[in-house]
Amino acid sequence: MTGTLPTTVTQELGPDALLTAYRTMRTVREFEERVHKEFAGGDIPGFVHLYAGEEASAAGVCMHLDDRDAIASTHRGHGHCIAKGVDVGGMMAEIYGKATGSCKGKGGSMHIADLSKGMLGANGIVGGGPPLICGRALAAKQQGSGGVAVAFFGDGASNQGTTLESLNLASIWNLPAIFVAENNGYAETTSSTWSVATDDIADRAAAFGMPGVIVDGFDFFAVHEAAGEAVARAREGGGPTLIEVKFTRYFGHFEGDQQLYRGDEVAHARENLDCLKRFRTRVTEAGQLTNEQLDGVDTEVAEFIDQAVTEAKAAPKPGPDQLLTDVYVAY
Amino acid sequence: MTGTLPTTVTQELGPDALLTAYRTMRTVREFEERVHKEFAGGDIPGFVHLYAGEEASAAGVCMHLDDRDAIASTHRGHGHCIAKGVDVGGMMAEIYGKATGSCKGKGGSMHIADLSKGMLGANGIVGGGPPLICGRALAAKQQGSGGVAVAFFGDGASNQGTTLESLNLASIWNLPAIFVAENNGYAETTSSTWSVATDDIADRAAAFGMPGVIVDGFDFFAVHEAAGEAVARAREGGGPTLIEVKFTRYFGHFEGDQQLYRGDEVAHARENLDCLKRFRTRVTEAGQLTNEQLDGVDTEVAEFIDQAVTEAKAAPKPGPDQLLTDVYVAY
Amino acid sequence: MARSITYREAINEALEQEMERDPRVIVMGEDNAGGEGSPGEMDAWGGVLGVTKGLYGKFPGRVMDTPISESAFIGAAIGAATGGLRPVAELMFIDFMGVCFDQIFNQAAKFRYMFGGKAVTPVVIRTMWGAGLRAAAQHSQSLLPVFTHIPGLKVAAPSNAYDAKGLMISAIRDDDPVIFAEHKLLYDTAAEVPQESYTIPFGEANIVREGSDVTIVAIGRMVGMAAQAADELAGSGIQAEIIDPRTTSPLDTDTILESVENTGRLVVVDESNPRCSLACDIGAMVAQEAFGSLRAPIRMVTGPHTPVPFSDALEDLFIPDAAKIAGAVKKAVDYGG
Amino acid sequence: MARSITYREAINEALEQEMERDPRVIVMGEDNAGGEGSPGEMDAWGGVLGVTKGLYGKFPGRVMDTPISESAFIGAAIGAATGGLRPVAELMFIDFMGVCFDQIFNQAAKFRYMFGGKAVTPVVIRTMWGAGLRAAAQHSQSLLPVFTHIPGLKVAAPSNAYDAKGLMISAIRDDDPVIFAEHKLLYDTAAEVPQESYTIPFGEANIVREGSDVTIVAIGRMVGMAAQAADELAGSGIQAEIIDPRTTSPLDTDTILESVENTGRLVVVDESNPRCSLACDIGAMVAQEAFGSLRAPIRMVTGPHTPVPFSDALEDLFIPDAAKIAGAVKKAVDYGG
Ligand SMILES: Cc1ncc(C[n+]2csc(CCOP(=O)(O)OP(=O)(O)O)c2C)c(N)n1
Ligand SMILES: Cc1ncc(C[n+]2csc(CCOP(=O)(O)OP(=O)(O)O)c2C)c(N)n1
């Protein structure tokens, strides 16, 4: 099975691009809903953090990226992986700890990576990604490749010193870097309105000499537009940008979280704000795509994810010889 | 010899307070000029960073502090120590590595501390102090003592994650903390105009939800006024403040630094901006103190420091039994 | 009536009793107060695995949430400890030490020495360690050797609920900085734990089982693994003595040396990575101090020199188990004939 | 004609030759480019002790200054290494690792394993270590045991100028993350160093001196101390073999074991703090693998379990010296009569 989604699209968003955007978001949603179900069934081990509800961010940003570009993700990384083109079957197998997984079962949900796709890994350390992204942006700059690098991080991570340092470094090195603060309102149970001393995370951009923007994270087009500007500026040597994307996560912090700490905001968001619904309404009302086309994607994606799960379950676990390999290139 | 300077003064700055302020600054200056000379003579070991030129900051801030209050300093800590009332003879002996030193010779210039005076230590780690100061401010708040805590740090340290995190923490915990960014233009050889992505460090206050002010660090009265406001706000539960103090250091980064990286800014500052000169002009012109009074302080302080050096040189080194003590309270 | 509670409950009870006893004790950590006051939450989250749950409501103002700024809040706990409080700060997973180690090893650990004996820093840093939860490379490490290496720190690593309570109470009353390492796979294990407050002194090993043929020193969760191995070995007529140091710094070298003098054989079980590990530390100490008693090579049973793998198929191979321990013991016993 | 240059110059030359050879090599660190273009400065500061001096002008755009943001710039070097560059980043003093250790041990060291063997991270982190400069507790540590403990890292600790050049060239060409630990007390020591480029493979110990009575394994600056001790001991008719592992990870265990098989005695000299140290690591390895050859207890000569003191009167006692090493050797030789 080859589960790679195309990642390079034109910026004009013709029907093909729109279908791709929708397919990306739909794939992430289906992936996460299915992992949620499978986890509840007891088949998936470890800590799993789902991205459902936040799809427009990964999709809206990554549509601007191509093979020159790199991203770093977080513990909540499935959406970023899919949007950057990581093989979905490999991802699912990884989450099940199978030898066929993206990381041969050695990494798991929190460490899915594919450097060949410029995906530097989900990360178990909050704030782990931004410094790495400065490095990828530096490499692109030194090589003159025109590449950019994107750090996705959460509202909680916006208080981590590693993140704040990286904003300054990217600015003074004038790096082609984009910092995407995904503000879903919580770090575990801790509200971002409490943990972030400013009203908005984007307010911090000024402290590090870069533009900061806030976008409605349920709106694919808003994210896409803001990211497009930031990516274009970065490619042209204009330096970094901080984009704050605001939305709600649909599931608990991790699978198993009872979520006693929040009310009915998820039901509200799913009903009224959902990025997939909104996308559908907009593109169908504008006559850019038809409901049939989108339904077709839904069906296709559902089958695709179902197949990924079936294959992941059937795949072998890594053999004992795998314990000691892959620590060094040579030792 | 008891070298402690009084630290508690009224805020009105009557003649006694003004004399105290001058004596503090003069003591720091004389201490540093003398250490500079002695270091050149080869008697003082290790890394020594001098505070000459920056006296108005330590003095202007610490005049507002009393026994309830704590400060944390940096590698460039002599001035803060003196201003917070650490025994000057003990400090000098410490720099010489003697048993009579503030830290029994175990700490040296970079680790002079006196917790009984609320002086939490110079610090060899850039950005080491701000987290500790959050803790001292928290302790004061929990104990309802009315105490405040002050972190002094440099322009270089303003880019360290530990510092940036602390600004946020102090803000969201609403701590009685004051952050004093001593911008002397350089971190070692690295210009702050390059390393700090914003025009001013004070611009970062907004990113962490606190007031930020810039003051002329050669002007004792400017520092004193800004610090007074910040301390009063903190004591009243109004939360933290970031104060940026701008000036020039008179010596190299550390003793031995050839300073090829800068021009004649020091000569200019010593001639035209110097905090001691400016203080003298202002208070004598206003008729608050006479030149004779100030000259008296100069003489007194010169003798005092000379005695400190003589005693430090004569003092014994720590005995071999001291190697293994003072690691734990009990082990 | 003997009362059995879990390791998690034992730690919680120790915290509660000490907070009750001493108003200077405060608790802080990510999500320790999280969710307080929200619709469905009676108290607060009590940290990611709920160890501090119930304390928020009982001690108003003394259980604090923190942002994800470990340097700032671990440093704040340390600073507060120099200012008259006795903070217990939670570093969620020990793996996260890399973002805040400076405050621990260059600040807290060194204050007293650098300042000529004139500082007291009574801070406890609670943290979860150990493999086995399928949490992969960044949430499964031991790292106890790193903390044990640092002069000025004390390190406790309870292996059961009873010790957890007594060691936590000692840790809070201790005037030095303590790393209190809670093994995440032990949280749900229960033991008889007295209701009343008690302390277990640091630096006193527990002889978990007596035996004359071999000394097994095991740390944390490995104590239980060693006990399984010992049961197995008893079947083959090998009597293993099991020593649980309970604190790795200070380390009760006397008890270990005395045991080896009797048994003549040493196996050290440490789930950490092997290089510069506690297994090396204890093994080398014995090879230096009790060489004359040794009748066989010391043997170290540790994790391999690899990160902790995710897949259960690999993680189970990473962690020392009873079979590996028994194998090492047999090698030691069979040595030389 | 033999040419003698210093350890500092040897490292600088290695950097220069590799930058010349491979355009992917870049250098970054605090004040590495500092002062460039200023009135009195011909090149740039080249870092606090001038090790990279001269490179700025020679390689425009490839020697970078950094702010004091070690997590960000060490992380950036690591990220850049995954993106096709071969960065050499300077962590000024090894003691500063506490503000950026996460990027080193949870990111760089674990990428390859966590990502199933699909990552390559050719980064070199240069850093100064060791006591003796009267630089006190936060600027004098060894900490090599901490880095050696971590799977995924390699650790080089050259003891002389010749090795420094060859190991640095190997480090830069290595595809794994390398901690390159430069002993600050060795910078001004000189040795014969060929002008042309050469490599010294990692994991190959150097037998500095041959001898049949005792094996001394010494690290970094301690190699010189051991040589002094050996001279002294030769006077008493004791022939010491001195082994310099050169890299502590990988460690050349074969050479050490072979030597102990011949001498029957082991003394390990490591200036770090004693607990979970390299002395323990090597001592325990030998006590496990070559027990049958040991005729005396292994002996460890290390710093004490204290921070490094400032006063020269104490620091000189902290650091293992020739007398202490010779004393340990004599104990080993005299053992059992
Ligand atoms: C350094 C570090 N501290 C704490 C954690 C534990 N942790 C994992 S996710 C998380 C919350 C992150 O919140 P946020 O950045 O808002 O991301 P979100 O989960 O909302 O996507 C925490 C505290 C961690 N993994 N790393
Ligand atoms: C974490 C850390 N990084 C680097 C250093 C080395 N260092 C000591 S002082 C200094 C410059 C500090 O500059 P600044 O904060 O502006 O203070 P100043 O020296 O100007 O007073 C540096 C880089 C250190 N001590 N700690």
Ligand SMILES: [Mg+2]
């Ligand atoms: Mg969040």
Ligand SMILES: [Mg+2]
């Ligand atoms: Mg400065």
